[in-house]
Amino acid sequence: MVGRQHRRLQPGRRRIRRWQGAGGAVAGVLVAAVAVVSLVILLPLSVSTRAAVRNITLVARDMAFYVEGGTVPNPTIRLAAGEEVRFVLRNLDPGITHNLAIEGWELETAYLDGDASATLRVHVPDQPGNQTYVCVPHRGMMRGVIEVVAGNRR
């Protein structure tokens, strides 16, 4: 019956008709099935992500990095060895291009032209030590230290 209906309809109207009557029910079941399957696949991933990854939001403002809500320019950021971190950079300098790079780890966000944000996912190495984070075009002023300390894995 569905097939006969298709033959009678103009090609452009097929999609609309499909959601009406018996065809609609079939499609609905299919969508639900796909949703359930993808939920089963994604659920364990998202749960484990939430448990292990720490978000650190930095804002670029007046040619300095600040931890969101903080007042110390270019603060020292302490990370635990082996920790999973997601840096979020928000550019609050409209018209000025900023980014965030940890060059010792060869990590870098895209360049932001203001009123935008970018993320940097970091798997912190197991060895303690210091790294420098910079804004590549403004490394003379936007530069801070990342301290990797042993243990205390979150």
Place this chain on the structure above:
Amino acid sequence: MRGRADPQNRRWSRRAWLRLAGLGSLTSGVALASQDGQPDLVSASAPDHLGAAMGPVGRVSTESFDPTQFLRTWNFSNLPALERERFYRETPKLDGTTLREYELFAVDREIEIAPGVFFPAWTYNGQVPGPTIRATAGDHLRINFVNQGSHPHGLHFHGWHPPGMDGALAEQQVMPGDSFLYEFDAEPFGVHLYHCHANPLKRHLHKGLYGAFIVDPPSASARPPADELVMVLNGFDTNFDAENEFYAANTVASFYLQEPIRVAVGQLVRMYVVNMTEFDLINSLHLHGMFFDVFRTGTSLTTTESTDTIMLCQGERAILETTFRYPGDFMFHGHQAEFAELGWMGLFRAEGTRAT
């Protein structure tokens, strides 16, 4: 602009604006006609003239640069204490002078110079004009300059200083990523300027690398207390044909037309005016309805001239003093009418009652 002070006229002008908006849907002024088919001369002409007098449509964002705040800001006085310390510190010295330390940097920034018009500027500390530097004659200035821009830049101050601090010779240019510490004493007293002196000079200037440098006389009482305003006259060549398409006092075209500078009737007003316009040989400032005393370069405490229009060459500057006698709106603008119509136009709004 008399209409602004008169409520009756203001109502009329709003109606005229609405009419103008309605007419906007018609393609030509020639087509205007009243209901009986006769040309409606009043509505055809008055709104057109009014529209021209009102400046641009829309407003410029003041998020990163507020021309009203700029007028009365020096030594980063607009910033909260903690933020200010990043860029300015002052330390009293035993001889009664002050050590003033500054952090200035060059950075590329896209700035809005008229509603919706963005200009790829080269800036000092992210703003055009750069931050106003203000000291008392004899103070020691220590300015750490960091070039975070994409081209060689530097700082060249007008005033007394040794040649090594001039920042103008080719070998004195500060390369991108480098820095330089400028140190000199502030003298002589007056209104001066600083700017980038890298080549090609006219490009580095018109891109926005300049600011006002005010040196107060050594005695604090040398100039009477006043409402003090910094005005840097500038222009922008938006299509790089070595001619300016926009003009302003303090960067934003017609800003003070939309946001009049508020002053008090009977209060002495002192303007520090610096002409940084590039490409055009001269600029000027004309104030309506009153006269002002002129102190050219601000290097004398005695006025040499009383006028209502002052002409300034590129890099020339003056202190102007006046007292508003009447409440109401007073135009000020470049008397090059072309400059005025392209943005170098503003209003003072004097408030209070007339001094008798």
